[in-house]
Amino acid sequence: MANILSARFLCQCAYIILIVLITDAKSNVGRLPPPSCSEDLTQWVLTQELVGKTTVRVQLSLNRSLLLCGNNNDTDCCPEPLCVLETIRVSACLGNTSQASLLIQARIYAQVFPTEPVSDNKTVIPNQVYRPLGSCSCDLTVGACDVRCCCDKDCSPEALKLFQGQCLSGPFGGEVSPVPDYLCIAQSAENAPDWFPFLCVISLPENNPFLGLFYEGDTITPKPRPSFQRPVLSSPLPTHIYQQGDPIFTISDQYFTIPQNSLVGQCVDNAPVAFLKNFQAQCVTRLLSCPTGPPLQTTPTELRVQVRDGQGGVVTVDVTDKMAVDLRPFVASPVAEDGRLLCENVTLALNYKFFWKGNGLTNITLTRILGNVLSASVGLTASYSVVFLNGDALAQPNSGNPGYQVGRPVIGGIVDTLGNGTVIQRTPVNLWKPVSSGLCASEGRIVLFGENSTAGCLLPVSLQNLTQCSLLSQNVASLQRALSTATHIARNGDPDVLNLTDWLNISFVELNSNQPVGGGIGICSGIPSHRHIHVRSIVTEVVGGLPQREIQAVEVSDHVSTWKFECGGGDPCLEPTGIQTFPVTSSITFTDISINTGPPKTRFQINFTEYDCDRNDVCWPQLAFPLTRYYTGESYSLSLAKGLILVFFFIAASILGTPWKQIRQAWRSASL
Numbered sequence: 001m002a003n004i005l006s007a008r009f010l011c012q013c014a015y016i017i018l019i020v021l022i023t024d025a026k027s028n029v030g031r032l033p034p035p036s037c038s039e040d041l042t043q044w045v046l047t048q049e050l051v052g053k054t055t056v057r058v059q060l061s062l063n064r065s066l067l068l069c070g071n072n073n074d075t076d077c078c079p080e081p082l083c084v085l086e087t088i089r090v091s092a093c094l095g096n097t098s099q100a101s102l103l104i105q106a107r108i109y110a111q112v113f114p115t116e117p118v119s120d121n122k123t124v125i126p127n128q129v130y131r132p133l134g135s136c137s138c139d140l141t142v143g144a145c146d147v148r149c150c151c152d153k154d155c156s157p158e159a160l161k162l163f164q165g166q167c168l169s170g171p172f173g174g175e176v177s178p179v180p181d182y183l184c185i186a187q188s189a190e191n192a193p194d195w196f197p198f199l200c201v202i203s204l205p206e207n208n209p210f211l212g213l214f215y216e217g218d219t220i221t222p223k224p225r226p227s228f229q230r231p232v233l234s235s236p237l238p239t240h241i242y243q244q245g246d247p248i249f250t251i252s253d254q255y256f257t258i259p260q261n262s263l264v265g266q267c268v269d270n271a272p273v274a275f276l277k278n279f280q281a282q283c284v285t286r287l288l289s290c291p292t293g294p295p296l297q298t299t300p301t302e303l304r305v306q307v308r309d310g311q312g313g314v315v316t317v318d319v320t321d322k323m324a325v326d327l328r329p330f331v332a333s334p335v336a337e338d339g340r341l342l343c344e345n346v347t348l349a350l351n352y353k354f355f356w357k358g359n360g361l362t363n364i365t366l367t368r369i370l371g372n373v374l375s376a377s378v379g380l381t382a383s384y385s386v387v388f389l390n391g392d393a394l395a396q397p398n399s400g401n402p403g404y405q406v407g408r409p410v411i412g413g414i415v416d417t418l419g420n421g422t423v424i425q426r427t428p429v430n431l432w433k434p435v436s437s438g439l440c441a442s443e444g445r446i447v448l449f450g451e452n453s454t455a456g457c458l459l460p461v462s463l464q465n466l467t468q469c470s471l472l473s474q475n476v477a478s479l480q481r482a483l484s485t486a487t488h489i490a491r492n493g494d495p496d497v498l499n500l501t502d503w504l505n506i507s508f509v510e511l512n513s514n515q516p517v518g519g520g521i522g523i524c525s526g527i528p529s530h531r532h533i534h535v536r537s538i539v540t541e542v543v544g545g546l547p548q549r550e551i552q553a554v555e556v557s558d559h560v561s562t563w564k565f566e567c568g569g570g571d572p573c574l575e576p577t578g579i580q581t582f583p584v585t586s587s588i589t590f591t592d593i594s595i596n597t598g599p600p601k602t603r604f605q606i607n608f609t610e611y612d613c614d615r616n617d618v619c620w621p622q623l624a625f626p627l628t629r630y631y632t633g634e635s636y637s638l639s640l641a642k643g644l645i646l647v648f649f650f651i652a653a654s655i656l657g658t659p660w661k662q663i664r665q666a667w668r669s670a671s672l
Contacts, residue, residue, distance in 0.1 A: 035091045035098040066111045078110035138168050241359050242310035247272040251306040251314055259283055259295050259384050269295055273386055280385045287375045290343035298347045303366055310360035317364045324348055324371035329441040330381050331373055341375045349383045356388055400493025403540060403548025406450035412486025413503055424497045430484045431455040431586045444483050447588050456585035463565050463578045469524035480531045489554045509557035522565035528558040533588040
């Protein structure tokens with residue numbers, strides 16, 4: 001044990017003193033006296049270091065020598081090997097009152113040095129390639145003769161004569177004879193089969209499994225032999241080339257990770273990012289105190305990661321910071337309350353954009369959204385997203401090529417005049433998105449093509465607002481319009497912003513302006529609380545097995561409801577300051593327009609339904625299915641040509657075959 005001891009106190013103390021209560025544990029036994037603040041003289045030196053506001057590091061050092069005494073005249077030495085055996089009490093005092101104490105059992109032995117110089121001699125083990133560790137590896141029994149072990153020294157000459165001609169051949173750990181028959185040198189040219197040169201193994205005779213791990217053989221280069229394959233010279237592939245679904249690597253060959261949702265719904269902080277795989281994740285965290293590390297507390301230096309681009313180069317993440325003005329999408333209650341600690345610059349969202357071309361990355365941009373959040377049991381919803389964009393950093397993501405793909409965002413637009421021309425400025429189509437408390441967020445949830453969904457949130461309304469029903473109806477209608485400001489919808493998944501034929505006008509159904517909006521005290525009717533979007537699309541073609549969908553029409557309609565202010569018993573409240581939340585919802589529905597492109601039904605199919613191929617398992621009209629127009633695996637001309645070739649071979653086989661010869665012989669015999 002070293003002559004330095006350390007201890008740490010977590011208290012506010014005026015001073016710390018050292019007290020040695022027992023100087024020899026072997027002679028002093030019994031109960032320890034209570035802690036005292038009187039300072040005693042000991043052989044220990046105490047040092048203090050302030051490491052925090054309420055933390056003091058205490059270090060004890062032994063102020064004496066640890067060498068053994070050479071003669072009786074030495075005083076500063078250890079008379080026996082167990083030099084120090086003491087119990088030490090360290091007390092932390094505030095004034096004359098002991099606040100805390102710590103008992104330390106010190107057991108220190110004297111330092112002993114060798115009297116003679118240390119030798120560095122090592123046991124030399126011979127080369128074990130042909131000389132095993134045991135001189136007689138078949139000698140397995142101590143003090144007895146092992147049968148057929150001719151090197152066993154326990155065997156008498158009389159015993160050796162019994163099995164002298166049947167000794168174990170080949171020492172374990174050495175060469176084995178004969179040579180295995182699969183080696184190319186095992187058979188001569190006289191008795192080797194014709195296939196042996198193509199299937200034999202080229203290897204040294206010393207390279208055999210009996211040599212074990214001790215053998216370090218040399219590598220030989222086989223002689224060139226005739227080959228049945230043409231050598232193919234290919235250029236070396238770049239390192240870390242990316243394909244769809246492959247993980248992205250950093251310059252240190254580590255996974256590039258972003259927090260993501262797992263299959264069970266929980267968030268994984270270090271989840272790898274896959275190439276060309278977009279995702280959007282939300283992680284809810286209960287803040288008990290201010291975060292001190294990632295992912296909620298990040299720095300631009302940590303986020304500027306160098307990533308391998310898949311072409312042998314490196315791409316650095318470009319970080320842009322934004323401060324969140326509205327914290328409702330991220331926290332449950334952003335209003336200040338007593339007893340909460342303000343956490344500054346908390347990372348609320350990380351939005352990555354990966355720009356790719358071919359099998360590599362061209363650029364990576366990151367938008368980090370920061371905000372000041374109050375701690376103490378606050379529900380924080382952090383969002384993370386990754387979008388892969390083809391081309392440069394100025395390109396915008398598409399939803400298909402050329403048609404829409406299910407699960408991709410619906411592209412909206414607003415007409416904008418640029419110079420002498422008209423251009424469509426892209427804008428998303430959103431639904432309501434509630435925050436953790438259920439209130440409406442300032443940013444909505446993006447509509448995905450082909451996915452019917454309904455979303456809603458709660459809007460706080462006071463009793464005074466319900467006295468002005470017309471104004472309340474106009475405010476709710478303006479909120480519904482602000483949720484999605486698009487006036488046009490892209491027909492395809494890759495629209496041209498300069499070509500107006502790629503865009504459709506959204507049809508808005510106006511509400512009846514003559515409908516009354518009042519209904520009594522605390523009651524308002526005709527509130528446009530629900531907005532419905534109806535999208536009609538068709539499948540225009542199939543590219544690579546994927547149907548390409550095109551939007552034909554979009555209709556937006558509002559539905560009204562009656563809002564009634566209630567207080568427990570069901571009667572309207574009379575206090576104008578009362579506040580109640582009312583639901584505001586939005587939904588979208590996708591409808592496929594079916595186009596019947598098949599041939600019209602014949603009169604036979606209409607009258608004789610038992611022969612209809614769509615209604616019965618047995619379909620006689622499709623007996624020669626590959627030759628009919630119902631077969632769509634190939635073009636009709638190609639399938640017809642293949643069918644005629646098969647018919648030709650069948651006729652040729654019939655003419656040249658045995659049945660035709662018998663017919664000709666019968667014909668000739670009948671004519672004679």
